[in-house]
Structures are given as structure tokens and as C-alpha cells.
Amino acid sequence: MLLDVKGLRVAYRTVYGDLEAVRSLDFAVEKGESVAIVGESGCGKSSLGHAIVRLLPPNATYEGEVLVDGKDVFSLKGRRLREYRGSDAFMIFQDPLNSLNPVKRVDRQMLEAIRTQKIMRDEPYDEEEATKVVVEGLKGVRMPDPEVILRRYPHELSGGQIQRVVIAMALVMKPKILIADEPTSALDVTIQAQVMKLIKELKAEYGMSVLFITHDMAVAYTVADRFLVMYAGELSELGPVDKVVTRPLHPYTTALVNSIPHKSKREGDLVAIPGSPPNMLAPPSGCRFHPRCPKVMDICNTVNPGVKQVEDRLLRCHLYD
């Protein structure tokens, strides 16, 4: 097991009170496996990603345990934490420009990342050697003319090129787990497909585990082995992608699957999920999905269902009590 999340809780202190973004979350990711965290915006999926790389804002508090390759992530400090970010876990953000320094050429940024990693590991740094690694990294993400791209500043690159540079950076750092937070949502559809294909190829080639955070099940379907569906900070359903899509068991997953645009469906057949996600400062009592659930029962209004194993899934729903 590469990633093991146990009893994770992430909350933010706000002027209106505590906002619990992730609650009582348990799941694991195997080495070389790809898990897509899906759900509507505000369901806690990005907070989960940020907690794993320890990049939560100062008003955040967290409880529970996150283990990456046996390392207790919440206990890391200083140099060990810096080494962990990059060497063990690498995060790609929604806006790739946030991952790059706008006033530094691409080559300087990539070389600095390698140099820092070498220093952390007490290994010798050789600029010529590192340059070769960087060029190989860019070739690895199928970037045409890598030597030209290396001499450019981020603003001289297109959105697709920047995202490739960031993925190339992940490649040269060779993390054990890549956390991609909506990595294609700022890109147009063609580039989106190319970047997804790339992440899939890199996962196969380098045996990296991938945590793919997205609101779009259709995009995640192409890269993920399993779906972890989140609603209002909690796990709703976790299971293999094919089975979750063809036979969703949780009413929220069913609603998400029905809202996926599909070639065979006419536009009028798409079913929008009724209602809106809850106010996380005052989430509903009982099952957090009950105000929107077409299968709601009396017990759902007052008792929050625990997570149960049903066949090859984990489910949080009273229908499976």
C-alpha cells in the first residue's frame, strides 16, 4: 500500500465558525494504482489533496493519519517535509501557472528543483547531468523542441505547454504519488485529452500512483482504476471505475453518473442533480445527502450512516445496512 489515509478530518477556522471540509475519511491507494476523487465543488476533494502534500492554509486544522510509503506525513517537519514534497508526493494544480515562477526561465526552475532534491538527499549535483535529465523529462511528456522550451519564460508558453512542463517536473522528481487537482480544467478539450493520455502513459511507464481530483467523472474515467466519490466532506462510494459507472450503488453516485454527458444520449436526456451542495458551515443532520436523495428514508434524516463494505465497494448509505 502506498497511501493510507485513516480517520482524516480537515477543518477551517472561519469568522462564521468551523467549516469541516473532510470528515472521518479512510481509504488506501496501492503502488501504481490510480484513484479518482470525484464530487461537486466544495465536497472536500481539494482539501484532501492539499492535506496529503501538507499544503493546507494556516487557518486549517487536521486530525487523523496520512501515511505515504510508511511515512507519517503529519509528523514531518523542516527538511524532511521539504524532501517529502517532490520526492514522495508531487502536486499538480488546476492552474499550472501557480506551479511555476513567472520571472524564471523554465530551465532554471527545473534545474533548481533537481538541485534542491539532491541537496536534501546529500547527493552531489552536476549541472550538465541535471540538464540532460530535464531534457529527457520534457521528451518524456512528448514536448516538441525541448531545448527551445527550456529557454522560455512561463508567459511565453501556451496553457498546454505549461501543464506539460509541470508534469515533466513531476517526472524528473519521480515522486511515489502524483496528486493532480483538476489538471485539465483550464485547458481546451483537445489539450485536455492529450494531458490525460500523458498522465496515463506516465503512470504505466513509471509505476507512479496517481490521485486524480476532479468534478468530471467522464475525464477521470480514462485514467482511474477506482473512483472515490465524495459528498459534503465524506466518502459516499469507493469502487472499481467500470462497476461504479455501470452499476452505481449509492444514490449520489447514480446522480453523478446520470449527469455525465454521453455520445449515445441526446442532450435532453441528461439529468442534472437536483438541489445544491450543502452549506458546509451547517451541514444537514443524518445523511448529508438526504435533502437531495430520491431514496431518502426516515432514518436518513437523523442518523449518519457509517461506511460499510458491500461486495467490492465501500459505501456510506442506509440502503445497505
Ligand code: SF4
Ligand atoms: Fe439516500 Fe438515505 Fe442513502 Fe443518504 S443514507 S444516500 S439519504 S438512502
